[in-house]
Amino acid sequence: AQTVTQSQPEMSVQEAETVTLSCTYDTSENNYYLFWYKQPPSRQMILVIRQEAYKQQNATENRFSVNFQKAAKSFSLKISDSQLGDTAMYFCAFRLRGYQKVTFGTGTKLQVIP
Amino acid sequence: DTAVSQTPKYLVTQMGNDKSIKCEQNLGHDTMYWYKQDSKKFLKIMFSYNNKELIINETVPNRFSPKSPDKAHLNLHINSLELGDSAVYFCASSPEKDSGSLETQYFGPGTRLLVL
Numbered sequence: 001a002q003t004v005t006q007s008q009p010e011m012s013v014q015e016a017e018t019v020t021l022s023c024t025y026d027t028s029e030n031n032y033y034l035f036w037y038k039q040p041p042s043r044q045m046i047l048v049i050r051q052e053a054y055k056q057q058n059a060t061e062n063r064f065s066v067n068f069q070k071a072a073k074s075f076s077l078k079i080s081d082s083q084l085g086d087t088a089m090y091f092c093a094f095r096l097r098g099y100q101k102v103t104f105g106t107g108t109k110l111q112v113i114p
Numbered sequence: 115d116t117a118v119s120q121t122p123k124y125l126v127t128q129m130g131n132d133k134s135i136k137c138e139q140n141l142g143h144d145t146m147y148w149y150k151q152d153s154k155k156f157l158k159i160m161f162s163y164n165n166k167e168l169i170i171n172e173t174v175p176n177r178f179s180p181k182s183p184d185k186a187h188l189n190l191h192i193n194s195l196e197l198g199d200s201a202v203y204f205c206a207s208s209p210e211k212d213s214g215s216l217e218t219q220y221f222g223p224g225t226r227l228l229v230l
Contacts, residue, residue, distance in 0.1 A: 045221035100145050104157040
């Protein structure tokens with residue numbers, strides 16, 4: 001069974017600064033996807049960024065980037081130039097290629113401080 | 115242009131009642147899901163349907179019954195509601211597995227259920 005661990009329940013960052021959210025996972029499989037989802041106070045789950053395990057290059061989406069360390073089974077999210085709108089719960093998620101089930105971490109609550 | 119929609123957005127009801135939550139997606143996806151998010155924000159899958167066929171059924175009480183009339187709809191019916199059913203329920207959809215389209219799940223806005 002796959003597990004996803006987010007060891008930081010809460011974090012805060014000053015506006016315009018950079019913050020990194022940690023995520024580790026456990027699997028014996030080789031082909032999978034990793035995701036970061038954002039859940040603002042509106043509760044809507046929004047995909048932030050995704051990474052395919054067979055790609056060594058770290059995914060980037062504007063101010064969001066990941067540090068994917070496959071051997072260490074680590075998938076951290078870096079948010080650069082933090083904005084007030086980044087305040088939200090952030091969930092790390094894992095999905096085996098070809099399977100429907102997604103396993104989520106317990107989330108990290110990020111507060112961006114003006 | 116709502117991709118995944120859920121109704122109602124809020125649902126307040128008494129213990130013992132039966133209620134339904136509806137979900138519709140207009141993305142042409144083959145797979146749909148129901149998740150439960152508890153008060154600690156933990157998101158856990160309940161069910162998954164692929165082309166109207168049940169493919170994931172996690173350890174969920176029999177009081178919960180999903181219904182998929184077609185691949186664009188997945189409704190959740192809950193019988194004999196209990197206090198512990200209070201949570202936010204999310205519907206999601208994704209393309210057919212191994213479709214090469216990134217296998218990303220798209221979530222609905224959630225339904226906040228409060229059982230009194």
